[in-house]
Amino acid sequence: MDPRDDASDEILLRRFIDGDADAFEVLVRRFQRPLFNFILRSVRDPDRSEELLQEVFLKVVQRAAEFQGSSKVSTWVYTIARNLCIDTSRKMVFRRHRSLDASTGDDPDGPTMLDRAAAATPAADRAVSGGDLKERITRAVEELPEEQREVFLMREVSNMAFKEIAEVVGVPENTVKSRMRYALERLQRALAEYEDYAREAK
Secondary structure, three states: OOHHHHOOHHHHHHHHHOOOHHHHHHHHHHHHHHHHHHHHHHHOOHHHHHHHHHHHHHHHHHHHHHOOOOOOHHHHHHHHHHHHHHHHHHHOOOOOOOOOOOEOOOOOOOOEHHHHHHHOOHHHHHHHHHHHHHHHHHHHHHOOOHHHHHHHHHHHHOOOOHHHHHHHHOOOHHHHHHHHHHHHHHHHHHHHHHHHHHHHHO
16 A cells, blocks of 8 residues: 555645655545546536546646645645636536437437427336436536535535635635535425426326
C-alpha cells in the first residue's frame, strides 16, 4: 500500500508542489469518481463531463502553488469544478432537450415518447415501474433548481459537510441547509407522484 494513500489532501498537494508527481496521482484517484459524478449531474453530458474533469485537474496543476491553505483542498477543487460547470451551462443554455413530442426513432414522423407512453398497457407499466424508479430519481434531481441541485449533489454524492458546501457556493451555511431542505421536499413530492402512478399501474 502506498503510504501516500493515508495522507491528507493538504499534505498531498504540498508534496506535489514540492515536486512529488505521485502525490498528485493519489489526489486524482481520490477525487476522480465523486468529481465526475458531480459534474455529470450538472452538465448532463458524459463526454463533456470527462472533458471538464480533465480541465479541473489541469487547473489544479496550474494553480497548485497559489493554494493558500485557508480552506480545505476539497473545497478549493469543488469550487473550480463548480465554476467550470456554471460556465458550461451558460454556453449550453440553448441546448435542446429531448421532449415528449420528439420522435423516438429514426423517422422524424414516427411515434413520440408521449405516443408510446399513452399506448403502454398496464402490464407493461408494471414491468417498467420498478426499473424506472432509478431513472425517475435521476430526473427528479435534474429538475431541481440549480442552486438546490448543486447543494444536494455536493451533500449526497460527494459527502461534503454543510460548512464546506457553503464555502464552495459562497453563501451562509444556513442558506445551504435551507436549499438542501427545499431540495429534499421537492424530491419527496416528485417521488410521491411516482409512487401514486406505480400503484395505479398495478
